[in-house]
Amino acid sequence: MAPRRLSTAVFDFGGVLVDWDPRHLYRKLISESAEMELFLATVTTREWHQAQDHGGDPIEATRRLQALHPGRDALIAAFYDRFDEMNEHAFPAMVSLVERLHAAGTRLLLVSNAPGFLDPWFRGPARRMHPFLGLFCDYVVSGLVGCSKPDPAIYELACRTGGFEPAEAVFIDDIDANVEGARAIGMAAILHRSAAQTAAELRALGLLT
Secondary structure: OOOOOOOEEEEOOEOOOEOOOOHHHHHHHOOOHHHHHHHHHHOOOHHHHHHHHOOOOHHHHHHHHHHHOOOOHHHHHHHHHOHHHHHOOEOHHHHHHHHHHHHOOOEEEEEEOOOOOHHHHHHOHHHHHOHHHHHOOEEEEHHHHOOOOOOHHHHHHHHHHHOOOHHHEEEEEOOHHHHHHHHHOOOEEEEOOOHHHHHHHHHHOOOOO
């Protein structure tokens, strides 16, 4: 079999490039750490938020949750109204890695399980917050396109969006199921654990020197 000729790196966003964490916002809103953790565990839960990653309407989801938790309206509304504050902290070593890939001529694409409103955010405010995001040729946001990782459809859509074949790309994500989803359609894939480990695997694939 001929060796792969990789030209494209497809990155996940939260947990790989940026430290997405609701705590970055809610530490500003709830002074007691234990109270904040209880709120995140029982009100704005991961399961509630993931429904919006899969195409749910954040406005309607917020209204329904507010109805279930009287007196918490403002705290619940802040989750999506101030979503950018959960994404303020990029990982410097990963920013450097993206910049090195771009300088070497690698095509860069981002695929994120996220609410649909993040698509325009990536194309405007996010680039001002994190200028390195301007190095990406395009973005695929699950809540906008109606499919999410690890569904094969989102990887296939990423390939069409970026104009490349699966065998030409490596996919980087911090969730094993998402990595396996990319491999299932023929992409190389890296389970991200640290910038150093990901860089070493990219070197082994020939994308970094």
